[in-house]
Amino acid sequence: MLYLYIWIIPLLFSAIAWLKKSSRLNTAIIFSHSSLCLSASVALLLPGMGLATKLGIDSLSLWFLLITSILYFAVGLYSLQHKSNLTDRQSSIYAIAMMAFVASMGGAIVSKDLGLIWVFVETTTLASAMLISFEHHKQSLEAAWKYLFICSIGIALAFVGVLLLIIAMPESPSLVFDKIMQMKGSINPFWLKVSFVFMLIGFGTKVGLAPLHFWLPDAHSEAPAPVSALLSGALLNTALLPLIRMQGIMQANSMGHLANELFLLFGFASMFIAAVFIQKVKNYKRLLAYSSIENMGIILIAFGLGELAGKAGMIHAMGHSMIKAAFFLTSGSVYSIFGKKDYNLCSGLLSRCPIIGWLWLIAFMMIVGMPPSPLFVSEFNIVFALVGSGNLALMMLFVILLASIAYGLGKASLAITMGKSDQRSKLPISEYLAPTILLLSAMILPWLLIVYLKF
Amino acid sequence: MADILLMLFGLSLLFASITNMLTSIVRILVIQGILLFVLTILKTNEMNMWEFAFVALETIVFKAVLIPWFIVDTINKNGIKREVEPSVSNFFSLGSMTAIFAFAFFIALWSGKSSPNVYPLHFGVAFAAILKGLFIIIANKKLITHLMGYLIMENGIFMLSLAIGSEMPHIVSLGVSLDILLSILIAVLFINKISNSFEDVDSDELSILKD
DSSP states (O other): OHHHHHHHHHHHHHHHHHHHOOHHHHHHHHHHHHHHHHHHHHHHHOTTTOHHHHHTOOHHHHHHHHHHHHHHHHHHHHHHHOOOOOOHHHHHHHHHHHHHHHHHHHHHHHOOBHHHHHHHHHHHHHHHHHHHGGGOSHHHHHHHHHHHHHHHHHHHHHHHHHHHHHHHSOSSOOOBHHHHHHTTTSSOHHHHHHHHHHHHHHHHHHHTOTTSOTHHHHHHHHSOHHHHHHIIIIIHHHHHHHHHHHHHHHHHTTOHHHHHHHHHHHHHHHHHHHHHHHTTOOBHHHHHHHHHHHHHHHHHHHHHHOTHHHHHHHHHHHHHHHHHHHHHHHHHHHHHHHOOOBGGGOOOHHHHSHHHHHHHHHHHHHHTTOTTSHHHHHHHHHHHHHHHTTOHHHHHHHHHHHHHHHHHHHHHHHHHHSSOOOOOOOOOHHHHHHHHHHHHHHHHHHHHHHHHSOO | OHHHHHHHHHHHHHHHHHOOBHHHHHHHHHHHHHHHHHHHHHTGGGSOHHHHHHHHHHIIIIIIIIHHHHHHHHHHHHTOOSBOOBSSOHHHHHHHHHHHHHHHHHHHHHHHTTOTTOOHHHHHHHHHHHHHHHHHHHHBOBHHHHHHHHHHHHHHHHHHHHHTTTTOHHHHHHHHHHHHHHHHHHHTTHHHHHHHHSSSOBTTTOOSSOO
16 A cells, blocks of 8 residues: 555656656656655654554654655755756656656665565666666766666575575565564574675665675766766665665574674775775766765664664764765756866866855765764764774774775865856756755754654 | 476586577577476466466566567677677686586585475575576676576576475565566667667777776
């Protein structure tokens, strides 16, 4: 029933978009779908109504659902006035693929059946590959092919993980997480371990964990800006969710330490790869993509450390999604101003278009974790947890990697914003508004949710 | 009966390591599709009517007819050279296939003791097919061969899901959706479009985007 609610409006709107084929109507459709998604997730949040418990959505799902719908709303707002050179037919396909993408992410987030989650994650791959290849030139085709192929292999391995999990269970197996939890103790430990590793590799491909991240910088840099924002802010989290739930199952079967060690291993590997490549990359959208890899690594480290750091992981996921989406949307504006993706060829953004320049700088400050960014709190908590558990060497490594990433990002951000420029550029107001909303909600929302709604 | 089919499936994997022609890999895929169809039929009594009909129809239509036909069609349309052009020698590839079999059966026999619902021959062959598919993807440069590797891997996954189909029938139909994903992968756009923009459909060509 729940999935019907999620899919009915996209289906209806897709029919309209396909019949009418008008690009103005299509942006309006995306915007209204995104507003509906946002209001639905706010309605789920309101504690008085108890909608969430009635529909069987737990707080973990709700948290990620809220992130996705806020991002989607900002993307819808941004696209309202964003200039695009799509034909009417193309824009209909774009709108349909976009709605299918968001609806399948929604399905994967609220679902608690591992089989269904798997199906929805697979659908996100298909829908978003359409979106990535949208500009139809050589690079975007290459990016879409790599994305589709690598993620399909990943998703196939995740399916092997699901199959092995069924083998691990005693009679009358089930893939619903609550039921798997009830079986704790009677699950075969060997098969559970193997299954967890397969799922970590499978879904980890989609999360973009190093060394399975090769598709990510290509896809993020070639997709149109609104799509990159959704990919990095929402899709990566969607694939992370089943891993977090599987970690819970491992802990219930007293193999939590193995899951935690693997999380830490992949987390640090991702941070390391990102730190190395960020120094070298010249394309600013690829730079942001590597920063996403880094942040997914940090979230994994947080969950690997557990307890208070686990909560920091949630905050980090929310903060990273909002800030990175704002960053990607701004990068779309920067691209439309300069028409180049190499940051050495762009300069003087602050004098050419001050608002975008400031948004760019603020997004940079927040993504490297300067207060009032929520990432400051989460990274602080992680360092605290590392010291608390006596891992001083890991703590040093964490801080050094963070610093070198901040250096790499800072070099690029300053190169773009500083410098002189005689020209002036004006952009439509929705392109300023969307990143601003995202940055503001990144600052406020996590605390609001934790203090008032007791997550 | 089932054992013979499983062994034939294993043999087809060995044959895939020594052949040099794309068309014979396609033939292997057709044979594997038919073998899987017969294996599914042997499971009739373990599934309910509708699910069985769906899965059986899917295996014969997608695995044995539609996808191989798509691949042959793509090869013809794009004038792809008919040799496989692997980056490793046949000898090496056969040797590694043997190692893969040894590993898969080792895992299957070793772990089969602890869980009674794992039938070692079935599990071993399925696992070997998954690894072989990955091996083909790694050891080749042509995109079309990558697709075939993916197909072989997926046949292995389908077989694994058949092994536990009696306990959880609809997991098999889930596995079927992997097939549909693959046919979209081939059909929707990629090979055709990519070969329009790139001269040879080779993974070496896909190197504009790199760091």
